[in-house]
Amino acid sequence: MSKVIDALNCKCPNCKKGNMFPDKGKRILLNIPKMSDTCPVCNYKFEREPGFFFGAMFVSYALAAAQMITSLIVFWYFIDLSPLKVFSIIAVIAFLLSTFNYKLSRSIWIYLFYK
Ligand SMILES: [Zn+2]
Secondary structure (H helix, E strand, O other), rough: OOHHHHHOOEEEOOOOEEOOOOOOOOOOOOOOOOOOOOOOOOOOEOOOOOOHOOHHHHHHHHHHHHHHHHHHHHHHHHHHHHHHHHHHHHHHHHHHOHHHHHHHHHHHHHHHOOO
């Protein structure tokens, strides 16, 4: 369970102390966050090989799809808004959470392949 919490907090999988992203605390940004190459505490290299984070794209896709489906269920079935309003809300939510998904997908990807 602590691995899940560490992955959600974007902590280093090796020492669990260093931050993968120096701008921690800013969950929603409108620019692509800069990821550290190595852990500031234990010097663990995050990108194990060139193109390692290509697979994080699939994790990001799954996160975005889950958020959009959840938004659809909430705003369409429970709140009963019009389709155009629901689409607009989902588009705004997807845009605002894109940075969060970027960070989280990379963190999850690192934890999936950490031995
Ligand atoms: Zn570390």
